[in-house]
Amino acid sequence: MSLPKPVMRGLLGRRLRFHLPIAFALSIVAAAAFKYTVTEPRKQAYADFYKQYDAVKEFNAMREAGIFESVRPSGE
Amino acid sequence: MCQMLGLTAGRFGTRFLGRRVMALVTPSSATMASHGHGHADVSEIADMSKPMYCDRMDTPLPDRAYKDELNAADKTLKEKEKGPWNQLTKEEKIALYRLMFRKTYPEMKQKTDEWKTVMGGIFIFLGLTGLLVWWQSIYVYPAQPRTFDSEWQAKQIQRMLDMRVNPVEGLASKWDYEKGQWK
Numbered sequence: 490m491s492l493p494k495p496v497m498r499g500l501l502g503r504r505l506r507f508h509l510p511i512a513f514a515l516s517i518v519a520a521a522a523f524k525y526t527v528t529e530p531r532k533q534a535y536a537d538f539y540k541q542y543d544a545v546k547e548f549n550a551m552r553e554a555g556i557f558e559s560v561r562p563s564g565e
Numbered sequence: 566m567c568q569m570l571g572l573t574a575g576r577f578g579t580r581f582l583g584r585r586v587m588a589l590v591t592p593s594s595a596t597m598a599s600h601g602h603g604h605a606d607v608s609e610i611a612d613m614s615k616p617m618y619c620d621r622m623d624t625p626l627p628d629r630a631y632k633d634e635l636n637a638a639d640k641t642l643k644e645k646e647k648g649p650w651n652q653l654t655k656e657e658k659i660a661l662y663r664l665m666f667r668k669t670y671p672e673m674k675q676k677t678d679e680w681k682t683v684m685g686g687i688f689i690f691l692g693l694t695g696l697l698v699w700w701q702s703i704y705v706y707p708a709q710p711r712t713f714d715s716e717w718q719a720k721q722i723q724r725m726l727d728m729r730v731n732p733v734e735g736l737a738s739k740w741d742y743e744k745g746q747w748k
Contacts, residue, residue, distance in 0.1 A: 531734065538733045547729060550742070554727035 620668045631667045639664060 553562045611617060616628035635643065639660075645653065646661055653661070662669075711717055722736075729737045741748045 534734050538738075551727060551729060556724065556727045 618667065620666075620673050622670070622673055627666075630665045632664045635664070 551557065552560050555562050618627045618629055618631050621627075632639065642657060642660060642664075645657065650658075712721075726737055726740050732738055739748050740746075
């Protein structure tokens with residue numbers, strides 16, 4: 490019935506020394522993962538879209554579809 | 566504290582709850598609530614103004630001992646307890662424990678089949694609710710708005726494509742305008 494005295498002090502410090510590096514590492518990994526799976530592809534998608542974008546052609550296509558109220562399709 | 570938290574957990578609680586439920590269900594509830602002798606299911610009514618016993622893992626020392634009405638043999642044992650404990654035999658020590666507590670920790674930790682009752686009750690009520698919702702969808706709901714019709718929805722998507730909604734990553738980017746079909 491003589492057990493060793495348990496550790497009474499420094500428990501929070503020990504927990505932080507263990508968990509904080511893991512928390513920082515995982516956060517950085519999460520941020521990096523999001524950057525390279527979401528933001529970089531999205532930036533590339535926008536760059537590719539506007540490389541070949543002809544605004545006037547798109548406008549005329551939309552006008553012919555009849556969605557504008559200020560300019561009707563060229564036939565009417 | 567024991568009696569407040571242990572009301573629903575301990576066995577005293579369910580018996581007390583049973584009496585309250587009985588009082589609500591029976592028609593002459595006013596007369597039956599005033600005296601407890603008419604019920605077959607409740608043999609004693611716990612006086613909740615006094616300290617109560619409970620078997621809880623987080624309360625190792627309840628507010629009172631389990632047995633407070635001691636017969637003569639128990640009383641002599643309690644007197645012997647006042648002396649040196651190494652003079653108590655193993656059976657006496659166990660008897661003293663059983664006077665103080667109803668269940669040991671391993672007995673408290675024994676797993677029950679209560680989860681089956683709980684899950685069964687959950688599914689029964691989910692099923693009844695489902696039937697109710699089904700009946701309601703037929704007899705209560707008003708007519709659907711015309712915007713739910715498939716022709717309206719098709720025209721709606723066509724208009725969104727004409728407007729080039731989300732042309733970079735969204736809807737219009739998935740439509741092939743040259744071929745007139747989805748990519």
